[in-house]
Structures are given as structure tokens and as C-alpha cells.
Amino acid sequence: MSWFFPNIQALDEPNTDNLSNKRGNHYFRDALAIKLNKPSLTPSQLQHAIFAYMPTWVTVLMRIRNKIVKMFGFDVGVDNLTPTSDELEVGDTAGFLTIMEKVNNEIISFADDKHMTIFISVLKQSDRVVISTLVNKKTLVGRIYVNSILPFHYVIARVVMNNALKANRI
DSSP: OTTTSTTEEEEOOOSSSTTGGGOOSSEEEEEEEEEOSOTTOOHHHHHHHHHTSOOHHHHHHHHHHHHHHHTTTOOOOOSSOOBSOSSOOTTOEETTEEEEEEETTEEEEEEEOSSEEEEEEEEEETTEEEEEEEEEEOSHHHHHHHHHHHHHHHHHHHHHHHHHHHTTOO
């Protein structure tokens, strides 16, 4: 499917970034890179430019997902990842995620419940941004859930990154 998203490069699992030391026993990890048209943006501004503009169909899917997974004890807050600002600080929220780390070239957000902990890293590397996801699956239900949504994750992650590039937000 790389032909559908030619500007997005799937990377091997990063081992030297700030998420690497957060891996649990059962985890999922991926990383995607895209060349920037606006390399002056900060990692926080990049997170906003990518995740604050979710397609309507993604928001609808998140609402449906929340109704289903709530029955299995998952925490369901808001239906999106929309940050409150384009310059986030530790403790700020970006949709259902909370900013946990912020350094010059990276911002890391997370959400935690009894089944899993989700981390998203936005790492700026000169003229590209690397978006990395780490999900620590704590329970069997968490493992089943993550494995069942991977096709959606694969498409949605690429769509929102591609949309941000096409709209010249990044």
C-alpha cells in the first residue's frame, strides 16, 4: 500500500528514541516518516498540524469504537486527538492523550487504562517528522483489541499524515 502513500516511509522499530525505554512485555510499535514542507515547525506544532484535522469518517469510527470498547472496560474519553493548542506543554491534553515529555526535537503523549498504555511520539529530524506509536498491551483483552484495530491504525495514521502534507500544514 506504499504506492497509495508514496510520501510516507514506514521505518524499522526505533531503538534510540525516547519511547524505546517505555516498551512493555507485550507491545506494538510502528514508526512513519514524512518529509516536511515547513521544517521550522516545532514538534508540538507538527502534532497539532497533523492530528487537529481528523477526517469526519475517522471521528465517526472513533465514536463507534468508544461505544463498543466501553463494554469491555476501556476508558473512553473524547473521540479524537485534537490538541487544544499548537504549542503544548507537559500535562496539557491533546484529545484523549496527555503530554508527558517535551524536549527540543520531540513531544510524547500518552493515554493509560487497565488494558493498555498508548504512546505517540512526534520527533522532528531536520527536514522530516517521524510519528511513532507504542502500545503496551497489559491484558488479553488489550492484546485482542490492538491486534483487531491494526488495519484501521495502518490506514488512519497514513491518511492524517498525508492530509497534513497535501494541505501544506507541515
